[in-house]
Each structure stands twice: as C-alpha cells, then as structure tokens.
Amino acid sequence: AQKITQTQPGMFVQEKEAVTLDCTYDTSDPSYGLFWYKQPSSGEMIFLIYQGSYDQQNATEGRYSLNFQKARKSANLVISASQLGDSAMYFCAMREETTSGTYKYIFGTGTRLKVLA
Amino acid sequence: DGGITQSPKYLFRKEGQNVTLSCEQNLNHDAMYWYRQDPGQGLRLIYYSQIVNDFQKGDIAEGYSVSREKKESFPLTVTSAQKNPTAFYLCASRRTEVSNYGYTFGSGTRLTVV
Numbered sequence: 349a350q351k352i353t354q355t356q357p358g359m360f361v362q363e364k365e366a367v368t369l370d371c372t373y374d375t376s377d378p379s380y381g382l383f384w385y386k387q388p389s390s391g392e393m394i395f396l397i398y399q400g401s402y403d404q405q406n407a408t409e410g411r412y413s414l415n416f417q418k419a420r421k422s423a424n425l426v427i428s429a430s431q432l433g434d435s436a437m438y439f440c441a442m443r444e445e446t447t448s449g450t451y452k453y454i455f456g457t458g459t460r461l462k463v464l465a
Numbered sequence: 466d467g468g469i470t471q472s473p474k475y476l477f478r479k480e481g482q483n484v485t486l487s488c489e490q491n492l493n494h495d496a497m498y499w500y501r502q503d504p505g506q507g508l509r510l511i512y513y514s515q516i517v518n519d520f521q522k523g524d525i526a527e528g529y530s531v532s533r534e535k536k537e538s539f540p541l542t543v544t545s546a547q548k549n550p551t552a553f554y555l556c557a558s559r560r561t562e563v564s565n566y567g568y569t570f571g572s573g574t575r576l577t578v579v
Contacts, residue, residue: 357505383567391575393555395567439507450515451561452498452523453568455508 352442354456361430362464369425369459371440381443382423388436399423430463467492471556471571477579486541486574488556495561497539501525502553514539515561551578
C-alpha cells in the first residue's frame with residue numbers, strides 16, 4: 349500500500365501567489381517525521397521543511413509552511429509569494445523506523461510546480 | 466564546504482556490464498543511502514548503511530550491490546542482473562543522532578544503458 353500519496357502530478361501558480369501542494373501519509377507508528385524536498389531541473393534534492401508527529405505547531409521555514417492535520421494524516425506544503433525559482437519537482441517524504449531500529453525514508457511520487465510570470 | 470559528491474554525473478553502460486557509481490561525503494554522517502528515481506515513481510530505496518561495514522537492503526535491492534569500508538564512502542555497483550538499470554541515482558546521508566534531520570543529497574548520476 350502506498351504510504352505517501354501526492355495526488356497532484358503538476359501544478360501551476362502565478363508569480364507572487366501562494367500555492368498548496370498536497371501530501372497524505374499512512375502509518376501506524378505514533379512517532380514519525382514528515383519532510384518536504386525540492387528538486388530543480390539540475391537534479392539535486394534540497395531539504396525544505398520538517399514536521400514531527402508530536403510537534404504541536406505547524407512547521408515554518410521562511411516562505412515555506414507545513415499544514416499538518418494529524419487526524420486526516422495530511423502534511424501539505426504551502427509556498428507563499430511564489431517566485432520563478434520555485435519551479436521544480438516537490439517531494440513529500442516520511443521517516444519510518446525499520447525492524448532493526450534504524451530509519452529509512454519513503455518518498456511520494458512528486459508534484460511538478462510551474463510558476464508563471 | 467561539506468557535502469556529498471557523486472560521480473560521474475552521466476554514465477553509459479553496455480548491456481551485460483557491471484558499473485560502479487561513486488558516493489563520497491565529508492559531513493561525518495553515519496548513515497548513507499542509495500535511491501533510484503524513475504519518471505513518475507518518485508524515489509525508491511536500494512540500499513542503506515547506518516555504520517561502517519554494515520548495510521541493509523532497501524525495497525529494490527535486486528541487481529545491485531554496495532560496500533561500506535569507510536565512513537565517507539558508499540559505492541553502488543549496478544550488476545548485469547539488473548534488467549532495467551536506466552535511471553537517475555541519488556546518494557544521501559544523514560546524522561543518525563538527530564531524528565528530525567533531513568537527508569543531504571548528492572547531485573545524482575544519470576545511468577543509461579546503450
């Protein structure tokens with residue numbers, strides 16, 4: 349079963365507008381972490397923001413914020429005041445504990461965001 | 466500056482050949498990971514290693530092998546047993562003692578079978 353679901357393969361947003369990228373997850377572990385990464389066309393993955401399952405407040409990092417709704421198991425990324433440089437693929441990921449007690453990360457299929465001038 | 470270096474950036478392989486992708490980090494991170502990225506499928510975990518001389522299979526380990534002889538290095542070998550190796554390969558590392566610490570990724574290697 350898919351553990352991280354990103355239902356928007358592609359999104360458009362006008363420059364300076366805000367945009368929300370959706371992410372839902374599935375886990376029975378009470379302790380987990382959720383991450384968002386940006387992948388420009390050059391290919392490198394850039395860490396944007398983190399939300400822990402026990403965090404009381406939604407995470408924010410500059411123009412990025414995470415709309416964390418634990419009961420709905422959603423962790424949507426909100427980008428405010430979009431810039432042309434925000435055009436990229438965005439991946440949602442979840443930290444999962446393995447049977448050996450280590451961590452691995454599971455990624456969604458990504459959302460391609462295009463910012464229009 | 467610390468970071469992860471993957472080489473080469475582009476790699477071409479003939480069918481039936483083994484190839485090795487390099488991943489080196491100078492971040493003093495304990496954990497290292499290899500992911501494969503195909504269009505429309507996100508990133509899938511191939512192998513990971515939490516400490517030197519130890520590694521575990523990820524979700525799609527068949528046809529791949531790794532070694533972790535040094536903390537800084539985690540090379541990935543794509544063997545001839547991997548039937549569809551054309552993909553973008555990403556190496557990552559992280560500090561294991563900080564649970565909310567995200568991965569640091571390399572810039573990737575694009576492998577093409579010719």
